[in-house]
Amino acid sequence: MDVTKAVHERRAFRSLLPADITGDLVRDLARHAQLAPSCFNNQPVRFVFVGDPAALEALRPALSEGNRWAHDASLVVAVFSRKEDGCVIRDREYHQFDCGLAAAFLILRATELGLVAHPIAGFSPKKVREALGIPDEYQVITLIVCGRRNPEPNPVLSEKQKSWELERPERLPLERIAFLDRYRKTE
Numbered sequence: 758m759d760v761t762k763a764v765h766e767r768r769a770f771r772s773l774l775p776a777d778i779t780g781d782l783v784r785d786l787a788r789h790a791q792l793a794p795s796c797f798n799n800q801p802v803r804f805v806f807v808g809d810p811a812a813l814e815a816l817r818p819a820l821s822e823g824n825r826w827a828h829d830a831s832l833v834v835a836v837f838s839r840k841e842d843g844c845v846i847r848d849r850e851y852h853q854f855d856c857g858l859a860a861a862f863l864i865l866r867a868t869e870l871g872l873v874a875h876p877i878a879g880f881s882p883k884k885v886r887e888a889l890g891i892p893d894e895y896q897v898i899t900l901i902v903c904g905r906r907n908p909e910p911n912p913v914l915s916e917k918q919k920s921w922e923l924e925r926p927e928r929l930p931l932e933r934i935a936f937l938d939r940y941r942k943t944e
Contacts, residue, residue: 760865767868769875772911772922773904776831776872778808786834789866793859796844796851802859805835805889815888821879824902825913832903834874835885836860837895856898867903875902 783806795801807813813833820827827833836856843852860876867874882897891897910919933943 763865763868767864768873768906768925770873770906770922771826771875771914771918772907772909773826773829773831773873773902774907775829776903776905778832778903782870783808783832785870786863786866790859790863793855793862795855795858796846799843799852799855801838801842801852802856803837803891803895804859804863805837805891807833807835807889812888816885819881819884819888820877820900821881824877824879826911826918827875827877827900827902829907829911830902830904834863834901834903835889835891835897836863836876836899836901837891837897839895853896853898860899860901863901867901871905872903873906876900877902 787804787806790802790804791800793802807816808831813830816833817828836859838852838856840850840852843850843855845851864874864876876899878899880897880900885891885897885900886893886895910922914922
């Protein structure tokens with residue numbers, strides 16, 4: 758698969774089947790995420806790969822009610838960093854951007870391997886840090902929920918979420934998000 762194919766096939770499905778999570782798979786995903794660029798090559802991004810059933814169970818209370826579907830995950834990846842490990846240029850804290858890049862690389866590699874890798878924001882960072890032993894000074898940026906796609910919609914999904922399982926949600930027109938030479942208000 759090439760990058761274009763991975764980008765087009767990547768979907769944030771919420772209906773999951775079990776996936777075989779091996780040490781080799783975790784190393785592969787980690788290695789691809791590790792190759793993402795970072796400001797001044799500071800590499801501030803850290804990951805906890807959670808695949809043990811007991812550890813996944815301990816992580817569940819950290820998830821919001823709207824992410825109950827994630828209880829079917831075979832792997833959850835916590836992506837975290839701290840400001841002092843990245844670049845701070847004036848008021849810009851690049852560690853967050855670096856986490857986004859690394860997460861994107863991991864998600865695209867997972868897609869290439871036939872997995873769903875769905876990043877979520879609906880969680881308690883404090884509870885995630887407690888469940889995974891992440892020190893308080895780290896900011897949990899996202900959790901990436903992984904499994905294989907289940908073509909049958911998960912019954913815990915809302916009607917809107919079920920519709921998104923069947924068809925990719927519409928994207929904004931390019932004219933609203935991409936500009937040549939200068940921003941132009943379009944709304």
